[in-house]
Amino acid sequence: MHEDFERCVRAVQSKDDRFDGWFFTAVLTTRIYCRPSCPVVPPKVENMSFYPSAAAAQQAGFRACKRCRPDASPGSPQWNERADLVARAMRLIADGIVDRDGVPGLASRLGYSSRQVERQLLAELGAGPLALARAQRAQTARVLIETTTLSMTDLAMASGFSSIRTFNDTVREVFALSPTELRRRAKRSQQCTTTGVLSLRLPFRAPLCPDNLFGHLAATGVPGVEEWRDGAYRRTLRLPHGHGVVTLRPLPDHIGCQLALSDLRDLSMAISRCRRMLDLDADPVAVDDLLGADPVLGPLVAKTPGRRVPRTVDPDEFAVRAVLGQQVSTAAARTHAARLVTAHGDKIDDPAGGLTHLFPSPEALAELEPESLAMPKSRRRTLTTLVAALAAGEIDLGAGSDWLRARAQLNELPGFGPWTVESIAMRSLGDPDAFIASDLGIKLAARALGLPESPAALNLASAAWRPWRAYAVQHFWATGDHPINHLPV
Structure with a gap:
């Protein structure tokens, strides 16, 4: 979008926060870059320049606005809508892969050479993987500077910087303030934590x-x-x-x-x-505009605009839970999962509440005895086969996964039908077009809305809702009175 100069100018002049994260406005006279909704008086048009990423603006010599804090804006919705190389790379960079494994590790996860990845990111975002990771480290550093009492040395290491000198130089370059000055400014308006x-x-x-x-x-x-x-x-x-x-x-x-x-x-x-x-980086206006124009979904969208797709913090965990939930109630699925957690999850201490365990990793579940599972033999085989494939790294459901390849691999596993595969595609892979036509709740909603109930016919009818069918699923489910549709009391 940053290449459409007139459209960007209109967004900046109207301070339209829908475009925060889509592009960044650089002011040539002040050498500052902002989010489109920055509350200050918009600069003259001839002094505006636009960049596709904060990293690109930083590389061009602009520093972050102290008023609108563009580094803290929502991420571009494109990275969770698309499944191409650039989108997969951006999801992995956000997940810290460059800080942990470097650019070679990023390229390896994507199945491309480092040079190819660098070239693609530069072409679309104006910055390579190192610059994009650096911009993320700068934002992490700012959060820690402003919200903790950590020493600057500890803070630099926690932010992913290799040295205190690099940390100091980056913070000064991006924010035009030293780390100490950033902390001093933050203390005027917020309380730093000492509790961890x-x-x-x-x-x-x-x-x-x-x-x-x-x-x-x-x-x-x-x-x-x-x-x-x-x-x-x-x-x-x-x-x-x-x-x-x-x-x-x-x-x-x-x-x-x-x-x-x-x-x-x-x-x-x-x-x-x-x-x-x-699903906080979604573009609800784009989703609601398309679904709201449908004669069936339109009234549902008008009633509750801005529905998001609940996803997961751990794709492998949800895949296991999807198998546990095959052909059973929500309560039964929770019971099965709780048993696995108690038997194989790592214990943790939670002074603030009732949390006791981490969900077990695929490696831990690979050691379980199938006979210990209180479920039909066929589902035991489904679960153990999935866990073995995840533990061996044969199936990648993570942030940088290839959605089509992952779907194909899941379809090859015993006991995996459309319901399980599409549930994992929606919640683990994050595909915004996943559609669970065979789900009972979807069938009941289709009947009530006068739509065909058979999965094949409903899949055909759902073509009009692409590429947002996962959001249509949320509106379908909301026609029922299941607890998943309501905030707990």
Whole structure:
């Protein structure tokens, strides 16, 4: 979009926050870059320049606006809508792959050479993987500077910087303030934590309907791993360097987020995974415009605009839970999952609530005895085959996965039909066009709405809702009175 100069100018002049994260406005006279909705008086048109990423603006010598904080804007919705190389790379960079494994590790996960990845990212985003990861580290550093009392040395390491000098230079270059000056400014308006719990605001594009989003997570929550407590959804997180507990609270203009991490190097990954689980980088206006124009879905969209697709912080975990939920009730699926957690999950301490375990990894589940599972023999085989494939790395459901390849691999596993594959595609892979035509709730909704009930016919009818069929699923489910559709009391 950044190449459409006139459209970008209109968005900036109207301070349209729907475009935050889509592009960044650089002001040639002040050498500052902003989000489109920056509250200051828009610059003259001849002084505007537009960049597709914060990293590209930084590389061009612009520093972040202190007023609108463009580095903290919602991410571009493109990266969760697309399944091409650039989108997969951006999801992996957000998940910290460059900080952990470098550019070669990113390229290896994508199945391309480092040179190909660099060329594609430069062509579309104006910055390579190292610059994009650096911009993310700068934002992580800012969060830690402003919300903790960590020493600058510890903070630099936690942000992913290799040295205190690189950390200082990057912060000064991006924010035009030293780390100490950033902390001093933050103390005037907010209280830094000394308890080890980070309090953050997760922005989103309005509108956002929290009912089905948090209702689904709470109603299907696995005891010990997830809970709804005092108006917030809480769960444990398995992260690259350790574990964490996150508390997410729906508020009118943002999601309140509290993170307790065993290793602060996992901060940016934890934020990215929570944003992905809550679908916070979606473009609800684009989704609602298309679905709202449909004669059947239109009234449903008008009633509750801004529905999101509840996803997951751990794609492998959800795949296992999808198998446990085959042909059983929500309550039965939670019971099966809770047994696995108690037997094979890692214990954690949660002073603030009732969370007790991390969901077991595929490697831990690969060691279970099939006979210990209280389910039909055929489903035991389905589960153990899936777990073995995930543990061996034969199937990738992660942030950088190839959606078509993953679907094909899942379809080859015994006991995997359309319901299981599309459920995993929607929640683990994050495909916005996944559609569970064989789901009982979808069939009941189709009947009530006067649509065909058979999966084949409904799939044909759903073509008009592409590429947003996963959002249509949320509206279909909301026609029923299941707890997944309501915020818990």
